[in-house]
Amino acid sequence: MNKPVPPHAPLLEYYEAPAKRSDFVRNLFNRTAESYDGINAAFALGSGPWYRRRALRQAGLAPGARTLDVAIGTGLVAREAAAILGGTRDLVGLDLSEGMLAVARRQLGLTLVQARAEALPFADASFDFVSMGYALRHVADLSALFGEFRRVLRPGGRVLVLEIARPEGRLAHALLRGYMGAVVPALSRLSGRESATLMRYYWDTIEACVPPAEIIARLGEAGLAQVGCATELGMMRAYSARCPG
Structure with a gap:
């Protein structure tokens, strides 16, 4: 069995042990779900609706694409995906936090699933596009995550992962x-x-997160092709890739 590749070292000031991390993150997002959209504006850093929609288009999202938004949260990325797709019929959202899903359910009319991103409850080759917005730092294993992305994608399917990286300067x-x-x-x-x-x-997860080069490498190791990373403002990262075939 391959050793897990976490996005950052444990932050033990927040939880007692690495095994407690997932429960801490889930409970934290449950407790803040109702206020999340309100505070999002304070840390958007240029990643508002226009940026998310542009990134989705540039990554290849187009009408008719069966789309999975992983770690949907309150639906900030899914909302822009729906605008491109022309509705939510082809859109599925997934999140570990039932609190976040409750907010997304009120705001968006789409299929929602509660599950871990590293163990997607979908059949192989189920989607044409997989997105994840600013949640990469909250998973337990990058290799498992990207392996699942590749598994549920159809040949030629696309991946977009939006993240904030620690600036180099x-x-x-x-x-x-x-x-x-x-x-x-x-x-x-x-x-x-x-x-x-x-x-x-x-912020602490941004500080501790593995560098972009490692994320790019893990996407490639998962069997994804045409891996790329667009950077804006030195910190906004849009990782993209394609499923071979």
């Missing part, structure tokens, strides 16, 4: 750390203590 890193690590949690506290915790955790 010192000044850019310091500015982002000050904003994401201090300003955003302070603003989020207006929505409640748990929202501030979520934003601190969000």
Whole structure:
């Protein structure tokens, strides 16, 4: 059995042991689901609706594509996918958090499934497009995740993973750390203590996440082809790939 490849080392100030991480993340998102859309604007960093929709189009999403949005959250990426697809008939959302799914269910009329991203409950070759928005840092195993993406994709299917990466330059890193690590949690506290915790955790996972080169390598190792990564503002990353065939 292959050794798991986590996106970052354990952050034990938030949970007692690595085995507790998944429960911590699920419960944290459950407790902040109702306020998530409100605080999202504070840390969007240019990743608003226009950016998400453009990234989906550039990755190859087009009407008629059977689409799976992994870690759908409240539906921020799925909403833009639906606009491209012309509705939600061909769109399925998946998330581990029942709280997030409850919000998405109220806002979007689409099929929703509660499950882990590393164990997708779908048959092989079920989808033409798989997306994931800003949730890569919350899974337990990158290799398992990308392996599942490849398994459920039809030949020629496309992948898009949106993420925020730690900037390489010192000044850019310091500015982002000050904003994401201090300003955003302070603003989020207006929505409640748990929202501030979520934003601190969000930044800490960005700080600790493996570099983009490792993510690109893992996509390739999963058997995906034409792996690429578009970068904006030095930190916004759009990873794309294609299922061979």
